[in-house]
Amino acid sequence: MxxxxxxxxxxxxxxxxxxxxxxxxxxxxxxxxxxxxxxxxxxxxxxxxxxxxxxxxxxxxxxRQAKRIAMRPQLGGSRGPRNALDIELEGYDRWHVDIANRSDEPIRDVLVRFGDAYNAGVAVILEAAEMPESGRRVVPVHIVGAGHTARFQSPPWGSQVTVDNNRPVVTFTDAAGSRWILDEHGELRGAPGA
Known part of the structure; x- marks a missing residue:
């Protein structure tokens, strides 16, 4: 090699x-x-x-707190106005809406709207246990304490159709400052811009 x-x-x-x-x-x-x-x-x-x-x-x-707020809408009214034949009309002509704060902290700036145009006309704070009226408040209600209920009433309308077409929706601010919307079916969502 x-x-x-x-x-x-x-x-x-x-x-x-x-x-x-x-x-x-x-x-x-x-x-x-x-x-x-x-x-x-x-x-x-x-x-x-x-x-x-x-x-x-x-x-x-x-x-968590917003989920503990409940809305109970009820149709209200008694005998309505007389019609052209002077017959008394029966039926409902307004909404009564209870907003129950079942949380441990107050909610603020509570307002019930009916449809797109109508705010509640009257609000009353009710006590949690006995629920007696404790005084009329300005609408919107500035504060609903823990365990308390506020009752809102729509203005009276002349027809049941108007009442049915103006369903209640509540807006409120929780203790953390978040703004919420709760409808009559219990659907909770954050308010726009909140």
């Missing part, structure tokens, strides 16, 4: 070994990168679940 051939053969062998080591290193690095990506992806998913849970807890905490 020639010395030149031996040197070429040894050089080629070392080059092959170096190429193999380089390929093995690249494969190892690719495997590590793939493992790191999988780990990062798993961590990201875990963090997103934790964020979603924290958001849900914050939303629950934010709406």
């Amino acid at each position: 020639d010395a030149g051939d031996l040197a070429t053969w040894v050089g080629s062998t070392f080059a092959a070994i170096a190429a193999g080591a380089t390929l093995w290193t690249l494969k190892s690095q690719r495997d590590q990168i793939a493992e790191q990506r999988a780990f990062i992806s798993e961590q990201s998913a875990t963090l997103e679940l934790e964020r979603a849970e924290l958001r849900a807890l914050a939303a629950e905490r934010r709406s």
Whole structure:
């Protein structure tokens, strides 16, 4: 064997070994990168679940007091005005709406609206247990204490159709300063801009 051939053969062998080591290193690095990506992806998913849970807890905490406010609408009225034939009309001609604060803190700026155009005409604060009238208040009611109820009354309307077309909705501010809207079906939502 020639010395030149031996040197070429040894050089080629070392080059092959170096190429193999380089390929093995690249494969190892690719495997590590793939493992790191999988780990990062798993961590990201875990963090997103934790964020979603924290958001849900914050939303629950934010709406906890508002969910303890109840609206009880009732149709009211007695005999209506006489018609052209001087016959007394019977039926309802207004809304009576009780807003019960079942929470441990007061609510503020309580206003009942009927349809898009009518605010409650009269408001009375009722005590929690006996519910006697404790005095007429200005509408909107500035504060309804914990465990108290406020009764609102619509203006009297001449027809049942007008009453039916002007359903009650209450807006109020909770102790944390968030503004809420509660409809007659118990659907609660944040007020726009609140």
